[in-house]
Amino acid sequence: MKSIQMLDLKLEYDHMKKDIDEAIRTCLNHQRWILGPEVRGLEERIADYLGVKHCIGICSGTESLVLSLRALAIKLKGQEFFDKTDEIITTSFTFTATGDAILRAGATPVFIDIDPESYNIDIAHLGEYLNQNSELRTQNSKVVGIVPVHLYGQSCDMDNIMKIAEEHDLFVVEDVAQAFGGAWKDKKLGTIGTTGSFSFFPSKNLGGFGDGGMISTDDDRTMELVRMLLRHGGKDKYNVEHIGYNARLDTLQAAIVLAKFKYIDEFNVGRRKIAETYNEGLKGTEGIVLPASLPDAFHVSHQYTIRVLHGKRDDMQSSLKDKGISTMIYYPYPLHKMKVFGNGRSKSFGSLEQSETATESVLSLPIEPLQQQDATLYVIDCIKEYCNNL
Numbered sequence: 001m002k003s004i005q006m007l008d009l010k011l012e013y014d015h016m017k018k019d020i021d022e023a024i025r026t027c028l029n030h031q032r033w034i035l036g037p038e039v040r041g042l043e044e045r046i047a048d049y050l051g052v053k054h055c056i057g058i059c060s061g062t063e064s065l066v067l068s069l070r071a072l073a074i075k076l077k078g079q080e081f082f083d084k085t086d087e088i089i090t091t092s093f094t095f096t097a098t099g100d101a102i103l104r105a106g107a108t109p110v111f112i113d114i115d116p117e118s119y120n121i122d123i124a125h126l127g128e129y130l131n132q133n134s135e136l137r138t139q140n141s142k143v144v145g146i147v148p149v150h151l152y153g154q155s156c157d158m159d160n161i162m163k164i165a166e167e168h169d170l171f172v173v174e175d176v177a178q179a180f181g182g183a184w185k186d187k188k189l190g191t192i193g194t195t196g197s198f199s200f201f202p203s204k205n206l207g208g209f210g211d212g213g214m215i216s217t218d219d220d221r222t223m224e225l226v227r228m229l230l231r232h233g234g235k236d237k238y239n240v241e242h243i244g245y246n247a248r249l250d251t252l253q254a255a256i257v258l259a260k261f262k263y264i265d266e267f268n269v270g271r272r273k274i275a276e277t278y279n280e281g282l283k284g285t286e287g288i289v290l291p292a293s294l295p296d297a298f299h300v301s302h303q304y305t306i307r308v309l310h311g312k313r314d315d316m317q318s319s320l321k322d323k324g325i326s327t328m329i330y331y332p333y334p335l336h337k338m339k340v341f342g343n344g345r346s347k348s349f350g351s352l353e354q355s356e357t358a359t360e361s362v363l364s365l366p367i368e369p370l371q372q373q374d375a376t377l378y379v380i381d382c383i384k385e386y387c388n389n390l
C-alpha cells in the first residue's frame with residue numbers, strides 16, 4: 001500500500017544533507033552553544049530577506065508571541081504585564097498558542113470570528129467590535145492591540161487591519177508562524193505590523209530540528225526590550241530590570257535553520273505547485289470546498305485545507321487513511337471552547353459560528369514540498385472516488 005505523509009522530513013534532510021551536516025559540524029567545532037555566531041547570522045539573514053530593521057531569535061514561536069506582547073506592555077504602559085482590562089483581539093480558529101500568549105502577557109483575548117473563505121479574521125466583525133467597544137471604554141476595558149494570524153500560509157487583509165489599527169491606535173503583532181515567506185502585496189509578512197512572530201517548529205515552512213522562533217520589528221525600543229526579556233530581563237543577566245525568561249534561540253537550531261534557509265523560496269514554490277495541482281484536480285468535486293486565495297496575498301501553502309461538507313470530514317479522513325494517505329485536522333477545537341479560555345479569561349464577539357463550523361469540517365492534505373506529482377494525483381483520485389460514492 002502507498003504511504004503518503006503530510007510531510008516527509010527525512011526526504012527533506014536527504015535533499016539538504018550536505019548543508020545541514022556542515023552547519024552542525026561547524027557548531028561542534030566552535031562549541032559556542034549559547035548565542036553563538038549562527039544566531040546573529042540567522043537574525044541578519046532573515047532581517048535582510050524580510051526587509052525589516054531587526055530580527056531576534058527566540059526559543060519558539062509561542063515565546064516569540066509572548067515576548068512581543070510583554071515588550072509592548074513595557075513600552076506602551078510602562079508596566080511588566082498588560083492589565084486584564086486590556087483587550088487584545090485575535091481569532092478563535094488558530095493554534096492555542098496565539099490566545100495563550102495573550103493570557104500570559106496579562107491581557108484578555110477577544111475572539112472575533114473568521115471569514116469562512118480565507119479562514120482569517122473577519123474584517124467587518126473586527127470593525128464592528130471596535131466601534132461598539134468605544135462606547136464601553138468608560139467602563140475601563142480598552143482594546144490595545146490585534147494579533148492577526150496568517151493561517152495556513154495566507155496573509156490576512158493587512159491593508160484593512162492596519163487602517164483599523166491606526167484609527168483606533170492599536171498595535172499589531174502578526175502571527176506569521178505558518179507563513180514564512182508569504183506576502184501581502186509587495187510586503188513580506190512580519191514587516192507590516194508592529195512586530196512579526198515566526199515559528200521554526202519542524203513542520204513549519206522553515207523548520208528546525210526542534211523548537212525555535214523569531215521576532216521581526218522596525219522599532220528599536222521593542223527590539224531592545226525583547227533582547228532583555230529573552231535573557232532573564234536585563235542587559236546584564238546578573239542584574240536585571242524586567243521579569244524575564246530564558247528564551248534564547250539555540251545556536252544549533254539557528255545553524256540548522258540557516259542551512260535550510262537557502263531552500264525556502266524553492267520549497268514555497270514547491271508547496272504552491274502542489275496546491276495548484278490539488279486545485280486543478282479537485283475542481284468541481286461535489287461534497288468538498290477548495291481553499292480560496294486572496295488576489296493580494298502571496299500564499300505559501302503551509303497547509304492545503306479543504307472543507308468536507310455534510311458532516312463527512314472524519315469519515316473521509318479514515319477512508320484516506322485506509323488508502324495510506326495521512327491528513328490532519330487544523331484545528332479540531334475553537335479556542336473559545338477550551339477550558340483555559342473560560343472563567344472570564346477571554347471574551348467572544350458574536351456567535352463565532354464560522355470558527356465552530358470550520359473546526360468540524362476542515363481537513364488538511366499532504367503537502368510535502370518534495371512530493372512527487374503522482375503522489376498528489378493519487379490523493380486527488382482517492383478524494384474524488386470517496387466523493388463519487390457519497
Ligand SMILES: Cc1ncc(COP(=O)(O)O)c(C=O)c1O
Pocket residue numbers: 060061062063094095097098149175177178198199200201211212213
Ligand atoms: C498560528 C500559530 N501560532 C503560534 C504557533 C506556535 O509556534 P511554536 O510551536 O513554535 O511555539 C504555531 C505553531 O505551532 C502556530 O501554528
